[in-house]
Amino acid sequence: MLKRKRYLSIVSVLGAMIISGNVIAHTTVMSKNTPDNYSSRDELEGTTSLNHFSIPHGCDGQSIRAQSVVFPNGADSIAERSDTGDSVTLADHIEGNPIMGAKAAINSLFKKIEALEGPVPAFTSHGSETTEDTRAFVFTKGKLKDGDLGLLPWRATFPTFKSDSCATALTVYIAIANYCTKSTDEDDDDRADIWMGHTTDKFDDEDVVSVDFWPYLKVIRDLENNPIDESCGEGFEISVYPSDEAIDEYLPVDGYWPAEGKSGKKDKDDNHNDGDHHDHSGHNH
Numbered sequence: 401m402l403k404r405k406r407y408l409s410i411v412s413v414l415g416a417m418i419i420s421g422n423v424i425a426h427t428t429v430m431s432k433n434t435p436d437n438y439s440s441r442d443e444l445e446g447t448t449s450l451n452h453f454s455i456p457h458g459c460d461g462q463s464i465r466a467q468s469v470v471f472p473n474g475a476d477s478i479a480e481r482s483d484t485g486d487s488v489t490l491a492d493h494i495e496g497n498p499i500m501g502a503k504a505a506i507n508s509l510f511k512k513i514e515a516l517e518g519p520v521p522a523f524t525s526h527g528s529e530t531t532e533d534t535r536a537f538v539f540t541k542g543k544l545k546d547g548d549l550g551l552l553p554w555r556a557t558f559p560t561f562k563s564d565s566c567a568t569a570l571t572v573y574i575a576i577a578n579y580c581t582k583s584t585d586e587d588d589d590d591r592a593d594i595w596m597g598h599t600t601d602k603f604d605d606e607d608v609v610s611v612d613f614w615p616y617l618k619v620i621r622d623l624e625n626n627p628i629d630e631s632c633g634e635g636f637e638i639s640v641y642p643s644d645e646a647i648d649e650y651l652p653v654d655g656y657w658p659a660e661g662k663s664g665k666k667d668k669d670d671n672h673n674d675g676d677h678h679d680h681s682g683h684n685h
Contacts, residue, residue, distance in 0.1 A: 427576050427595045428615035430454035430551065441617040445626070446560040448501075451617065452553050458546030459580035459608075460590035466579040467510070467552070469537040470650045472572060472642040473497040473520050482571060482637040490640060493567045496523040496559035498619070498640050502534040505553040510542030516650055536650035561621045566632035568621045573597070573614040573641045579656040591657050597641075602648040602658045614641070 430452040432440050443449050458464050472478070477498070479490045490498070497520055504513050518535040537554065544550040561567055575596040583591040589607045597614040599606060621628070628635045652659040 425456055426610065426613060426615070427453065427455045427578055427593065429574065429617045442620045443558045443617055445558060445619055445622055448555065448557040450505075450553060450555050452551045453576065453615070455544060455550035455552070455578065458544065459578060459593050461546050462580035462590045463546055464544040464550070464578045464580055465540075465542060466653050466656060467537075467539040467542075468577045468579075468651050468653050470575040470642045470647050471499040471502060471535060472574070472640045472646075473499045473533060474518065474535060474643065474646050475521050476643040476645060478641045478643055480639055482639045484636075488638055490638070491521065492562070493565040493638060494559040494561055494570065496557075497521055497533065498559060498570060498572045500533060500557040500559070501525065502537070502554060502556040504537045504539070505555065507539075507552050509544050509550050509552065510539035512539070512541040514538040514540075518650070535646065538653060540653065558619045561626060563626065564629070566628050566635045567638050568623065568628060568635040569637040570619040571616055571637065571639045572619060573616045573639065575642050575647050575651055576615050577603075577651050577653070579653055582655055584657045586657075594651075596647065600644040600647050602652060604658075 429441050443451075453467075453469065455464065455467070477490070479488050480486060481488055500523060502515070504515060506513070514537070515534045516536040516538060517532050519531060520533045520535070522529050522531045523533075524530070539552065559570070561570075573596075575594075577595070578593045579591070580593075581588065581591045585591070586605050586607075592608050594603050594609040595613065595615050596603070596609065597612055599609050599611065603609055
């Protein structure tokens with residue numbers, strides 16, 4: 401069941417953080433400069449675009465060794481009106497899913513890149529019905545020194561809005577984890593930075609989870625070519641989040657908290673002991 405107040409408060413706090421500029425210090429989707437907007441994370445409906453995950457720092461001085469990313473494109477994703485927090489059914493408002501065909505590009509930071517596939521609501525891709533898609537990225541066998549700026553490029557296709565929907569935009573919230581040491585000791589706050597707006601059953605340490613902050617991008621309706629009906633007034637925006645269950649399934653990386661660590665202690669040489677993603681039986685990698 402949707403905990404409405406929890407997610408609505410996240411949207412309010414996120415807005416304040418963006419205005420203050422504090423979002424610059426967080427791992428998130430990199431903003432773009434456009435002719436109409438100096439700093440934008442907007443994507444036009446129905447388009448395919450190249451984006452980047454921006455990593456401005458490590459974990460309390462530690463280098464980042466691995467990263468995982470979870471998209472809100474499963475059937476259990478949480479969708480709500482951004483203004484009221486009321487639950488909505490995404491299929492009533494968009495054609496396709498919030499993120500489709502996501503593909504990570506080769507980068508210089510991590511030697512191993514995995515796209516984890518899983519079930520999604522059916523959508524049409526290249527004329528065929530698709531019921532599985534990329535649910536997550538996992539980057540391992542790498543090293544980004546604390547203080548260095550990391551950029552991870554990726555491409556995806558975004559949905560279109562249904563003509564009878566009053567929705568004008570879809571904010572897509574994404575869970576991202578930066579893993580820095582192999583420690584499983586919860587007193588070690590430098591073991592990871594988990595960029596998502598709340599804790600989950602597995603990711604239960606508020607000292608490393610960015611409570612009330614979510615990485616995000618926004619899909620904008622093309623109001624010139626796909627206008628809303630007059631009865632909608634100004635319309636409304638929708639927010640979509642990955643479910644706690646999806647986060648706990650796809651975000652852990654083997655060898656890093658909260659997955660079972662190899663020794664329960666910090667490795668002396670993490671550079672040669674990066675783990676692979678936690679086993680996902682039944683998923684295509």
